[in-house]
Amino acid sequence: MTQKDHILQELKELNSSLVNLSQQNVYSVPVGYFDRLAVQVMKRIKALEAIDAKEELNHLSPLLNSISKETPYTVPVGYFETLADNILHTVRESNDYQTAEEELESISPLLSGLKKDNPYTVPAGYFENTTEKIVLEENKTATKVISLSGRKWFRYAAAAVVTGLIVLSGFLFLNKNNGDAEPGSKVMAKITNDVKNMDIDQQDDLIDFIDAGLNGKESAQLKSDNKSTEIKDMLVGISDEELNDFQEQSEDIQAVLLIN
Amino acid sequence: MSLTPISDSELLEQFRNPITKEKAYTSLIKKYQEKLYWHIRRMVVQHDDANDVLQNVLIRVWKGLEKFREDSQLYTWLYRIATNESLTYIEQQKKKSSVSFSDVETGLSNKIKADENFDANKVEWKLQLAIQQLPEKQRVVFSLRYYEEMPYEEMSRVLETSEGALKASYHHAVKKVEDYMLNH
Numbered sequence: 001m002t003q004k005d006h007i008l009q010e011l012k013e014l015n016s017s018l019v020n021l022s023q024q025n026v027y028s029v030p031v032g033y034f035d036r037l038a039v040q041v042m043k044r045i046k047a048l049e050a051i052d053a054k055e056e057l058n059h060l061s062p063l064l065n066s067i068s069k070e071t072p073y074t075v076p077v078g079y080f081e082t083l084a085d086n087i088l089h090t091v092r093e094s095n096d097y098q099t100a101e102e103e104l105e106s107i108s109p110l111l112s113g114l115k116k117d118n119p120y121t122v123p124a125g126y127f128e129n130t131t132e133k134i135v136l137e138e139n140k141t142a143t144k145v146i147s148l149s150g151r152k153w154f155r156y157a158a159a160a161v162v163t164g165l166i167v168l169s170g171f172l173f174l175n176k177n178n179g180d181a182e183p184g185s186k187v188m189a190k191i192t193n194d195v196k197n198m199d200i201d202q203q204d205d206l207i208d209f210i211d212a213g214l215n216g217k218e219s220a221q222l223k224s225d226n227k228s229t230e231i232k233d234m235l236v237g238i239s240d241e242e243l244n245d246f247q248e249q250s251e252d253i254q255a256v257l258l259i260n
Numbered sequence: 261m262s263l264t265p266i267s268d269s270e271l272l273e274q275f276r277n278p279i280t281k282e283k284a285y286t287s288l289i290k291k292y293q294e295k296l297y298w299h300i301r302r303m304v305v306q307h308d309d310a311n312d313v314l315q316n317v318l319i320r321v322w323k324g325l326e327k328f329r330e331d332s333q334l335y336t337w338l339y340r341i342a343t344n345e346s347l348t349y350i351e352q353q354k355k356k357s358s359v360s361f362s363d364v365e366t367g368l369s370n371k372i373k374a375d376e377n378f379d380a381n382k383v384e385w386k387l388q389l390a391i392q393q394l395p396e397k398q399r400v401v402f403s404l405r406y407y408e409e410m411p412y413e414e415m416s417r418v419l420e421t422s423e424g425a426l427k428a429s430y431h432h433a434v435k436k437v438e439d440y441m442l443n444h
Contacts, residue, residue: 048427053409053410056405057406057434060431060434061437063442064387064406064434064438067383067384067387068384070384071302071407072375072377072379072382072385072388073301073305074307074375074376074377075297080294083314084285084289084293087289087315087319088282088285088286090319091285091322099278
């Protein structure tokens with residue numbers, strides 16, 4: 001029993017009227033359709049893979065690709081030359097068209113009524129020399145001086161200075177009566193140890209603090225306004241005399257570190 | 261002295277300034293008028309109809325350009341407006357004459373034949389007749405790809421249709437147009 005027989009049998013069991021219908025195909029296919037199908041599909045595949053519209057059309061239809069694309073329609077003489085003006089005229093005639101002045105008047109009659117004269121004045125000859133001034137300013141900015149030689153080395157030295165001063169001061173005070181001849185050496189050892197235990201952020205803070213104190217010129221030329229403000233906050237309540245003493249002591253210790 | 265055409269971003273910037281708005285608008289029209297016109301004309305055939313549609317397009321551009329978000333190219337946006345206005349116009353013509361769509365196509369073919377310069381023997385005229393046999397959206401796809409050589413990616417943004425669907429539509433359109441030209 002073939003598959004067809006099985007299906008017919010099934011229809012009979014279902015009492016379907018389809019059993020008696022003819023299986024003739026009522027649809028027609030264009031002559032030669034299947035003969036051309038493979039070629040058509042190949043053309044489309046090549047067209048899909050084309051890099052541009054020209055190549056694509058060449059694959060799909062060499063005939064269309066070969067004829068001129070010039071549209072045979074004509075346009076009235078001068079049409080494009082006058083189109084923009086005609087459209088603008090139409091726009092201006094429309095109900096919702098407004099000039100800039102009309103728009104301002106509708107939004108704010110007050111502002112619209114104000115004169116647009118500029119009340120500000122400018123020093124005489126300001127704009128004549130503007131270009132030169134800009135060039136000078138740029139040159140000034142270009143000569144920014146930042147002393148960064150041996151910064152990595154100096155990082156530890158600077159941090160050591162501050163820590164050392166604090167410890168040294170305390171040590172000197174405590175050992176004043178004992179007449180300790182050389183408190184510095186013990187202090188330096190402690191300073192070195194303390195610096196080694198600091199993290200990078202703490203060392204940076206110490207360096208910034210030392211920079212502000214050790215070299216006033218450098219801090220003045222640096223653009224870091226934020227650091228200057230922070231340093232000022234840190235130095236609130238400390239007198240100038242104390243700062244000068246600190247600076248002198250720091251320079252001495254720095255000299256010692258440099259030699260050693 | 262050669263004139264460098266103004267860029268779209270400069271046009272938009274100038275348009276948004278009330279002082280230079282009209283000047284920018286005029287420059288925009290001069291830059292795109294022919295491309296838009298011919299795109300519309302191939303859809304609606306007659307000059308008077310194309311002129312009506314083009315003017316509608318340019319008025320819409322005036323009203324909408326300030327809010328243009330620049331998330332697509334300016335010309336993509338312009339083409340989208342022109343295409344939609346053309347299709348709307350054709351739809352209105354259909355309703356006015358209360359005829360079936362195929363009669364609208366015949367109507368457009370008759371308009372082509374009514375052109376004073378029409379010559380049935382010339383292949384360029386035959387091509388126009390062939391194009392009018394296409395369904396309206398397929399006609400747009402064919403026109404944009406065949407005449408403008410618009411990339412499918414751009415066309416997809418103009419027509420808000422997938423690239424795959426556009427490719428299939430174009431390939432079918434080319435086949436139909438070629439068949440018409442070979443058989444007429």
